[in-house]
Every structure is written in C-alpha cells, then in structure tokens.
Amino acid sequence: MTALSGLRAVVTGGASGIGLATARALAAQGATVAVLDLDPAGVPGPLLGLRADVGDDTSVRAAVDAAATRLGGIDILVNNAGIGAVGTVEDNPDEQWHRVLDVNVVGMVRTTRAALPHLRRSAHASVVNTCSIGATAGLPQRALYCASKGAVLSLTLAMAADHVREGIRVNCVNPGTADTPWVARLLDGADDPEAERAALNARQPLGRLVTADEVAAAIVYLASPAAASVTGTTLAVDGGMQGLRLRPVTPS
Numbered sequence: 178m179t180a181l182s183g184l185r186a187v188v189t190g191g192a193s194g195i196g197l198a199t200a201r202a203l204a205a206q207g208a209t210v211a212v213l214d215l216d217p218a219g220v221p222g223p224l225l226g227l228r229a230d231v232g233d234d235t236s237v238r239a240a241v242d243a244a245a246t247r248l249g250g251i252d253i254l255v256n257n258a259g260i261g262a263v264g265t266v267e268d269n270p271d272e273q274w275h276r277v278l279d280v281n282v283v284g285m286v287r288t289t290r291a292a293l294p295h296l297r298r299s300a301h302a303s304v305v306n307t308c309s310i311g312a313t314a315g316l317p318q319r320a321l322y323c324a325s326k327g328a329v330l331s332l333t334l335a336m337a338a339d340h341v342r343e344g345i346r347v348n349c350v351n352p353g354t355a356d357t358p359w360v361a362r363l364l365d366g367a368d369d370p371e372a373e374r375a376a377l378n379a380r381q382p383l384g385r386l387v388t389a390d391e392v393a394a395a396i397v398y399l400a401s402p403a404a405a406s407v408t409g410t411t412l413a414v415d416g417g418m419q420g421l422r423l424r425p426v427t428p429s
C-alpha cells in the first residue's frame with residue numbers, strides 16, 4: 178500500500194520536465210496517471226498519454242472525459258502545462274499576450290472546469306497548479322510570463338475558496354528556475370549558454386537550479402491525503418529565492 182494507492186490523477190503538460198517528473202512520481206506512489214499534452218507520443222508506460230491542447234476547450238473536455246473513463250474517475254488534477262515569454266512590456270505584441278495568458282491561465286480554467294464533476298465524486302479531491310517564483314518576485318525581461326503566473330496565484334486562492342466546501346483542495350507550487358527542457362532551450366538560445374547558466378545558478382541562494390523531481394515531490398505532497406488540511410497555499414520550491422536575502426560573498 179503506497180500513499181496514493183487507488184487514486185486517479187491527470188497531469189497537463191506531463192510529457193516533459195516538471196509535468197513528466199510529477200506524473201512519474203504520482204505513479205510511483207500508487208496512483209494511476211493520465212498525461213494530457215500537445216505531444217504525448219513519448220510518454221512512458223504505465224502513464225496514459227492523451228493528446229490535448231489546454232488552449233482549446235473542446236480538446237480539453239474530450240481528453241479529460243477520456244481520462245476519467247480510462248482511469249475510472251479523477252481524484253487529482255495537476256494543472257502544469259505552460260509556455261514562456263521573454264521581454265518587457267514594450268516587447269510582446271498583443272497576440273502573444275493573449276496566447277500566453279490563454280494557455281497559462283485560461284488553460285487551467287478549462288481543465289479544472291472539465292474535471293470538477295469528476296473531482297466532486299472523489300473522497301480525496303485535490304488540484305495543484307504549477308505557478309512560479311515569477312508570481313511573487315519581479316524578474317527582468319519576463320513581464321508577460323510574470324503577469325500570467327501572478328494570475329495563477331490569485332486563481333489558486335479563489336478556486337480554493339470556491340471549492341473548499343465541496344471537499345476539493347486547491348494549492349500551487351512556485352518553482353524557482355528548474356533544470357528542464359524549457360530552460361535548456363533558453364540556455365541554447367543565449368549568446369553564452371555557460372555564462373547564462375552560471376548567472377541563473379547564482380540567482381538562487383542554494384547556488385544551483387531546482388530539479389524537476391524536487392518540484393514533483395512538492396506537488397505529490399500537496400495532492401496526497403497527507404495534505405488533507407492544506408488548501409489555498411503556495412509552496413515555494415525555489416532554492417530560497419523568494420524568502421532569503423543573502424549578503425554578497427566578499428573576498429577574504
């Protein structure tokens with residue numbers, strides 16, 4: 178008997194990075210897991226890969242219903258699919274603002290809305306949203322991305338209030354910069370990838386990037402019956418980036 182035996186989970190954006198690590202970690206704890214992703218082709222068994230675009234309501238409803246049918250219900254929803262954007266408010270055209278907010282924020286609305294009838298039938302219903310350090314700290318060149326994650330933080334609290342009396346808990350994790358294919362793509366596009374990685378490492382008090390498995394462990398905790406009294410919370414997994422103020426290292 179493991180912590181999540183008998184529970185059924187859906188993870189969006191679960192074919193890569195934090196979502197894949199989360200899907201694996203949920204399965205390792207005994208859950209049966211469906212992954213909803215734009216590209217689920219490489220999703221390993223026993224995870225169930227389903228194609229879905231969180232930017233499209235019809236696609237989301239079909240995939241959530243398929244997941245519920247195949248798994249026999251839904252107890253856990255991890256809203257993790259997200260996309261990035263680089264720039265100040267001068268840099269991103271309106272279309273990009275609409276696209277990123279649509280995927281990162283409205284995407285979570287679509288999947289939660291589709292999953293709620295199933296979650297209401299669960300004795301251990303839980304939603305975990307992947308937010309970001311960008312919701313609580315101003316990061317340079319990330320105006321659109323930070324705005325989307327600020328909205329995710331507020332949405333998490335509002336959803337937690339709306340559904341607490343239905344027995345559905347809602348929380349979010351706030352990762353710092355995590356070593357995933359997303360960040361690898363960003364580093365690959367930098368003028369000096371090594372210098373960029375060193376700068377990202379140095380920005381986190383622990384001195385290194387967060388791992389996808391570390392974020393997944395936090396998501397599994399929030400999703401599990403062990404967190405039965407935890408709702409409307411933000412759990413930072415950020416190497417100390419949000420809360421700590423270190424003095425610069427001075428040469429001795």
Ligand SMILES: NC(=O)c1ccc[n+]([C@@H]2O[C@H](COP(=O)([O-])OP(=O)(O)OC[C@H]3O[C@@H](n4cnc5c(N)ncnc54)[C@H](O)[C@@H]3O)[C@@H](O)[C@H]2O)c1
Nearest residue numbers: 190193194195214215230231258259309352354355357359
């Ligand atoms: N990597 C980081 O440093 C970091 C830090 C904080 C928060 N996050 C958040 O973590 C989440 C996952 O990021 P990651 O680094 O693992 O990224 P990733 O790019 O490795 O994986 C994202 C996955 O989401 C899927 N996806 C993208 N758009 C989708 C859509 N419209 N519908 C369905 N699936 C879609 C992709 O196909 C991919 O499999 C995102 O919400 C991101 O904002 C990441």
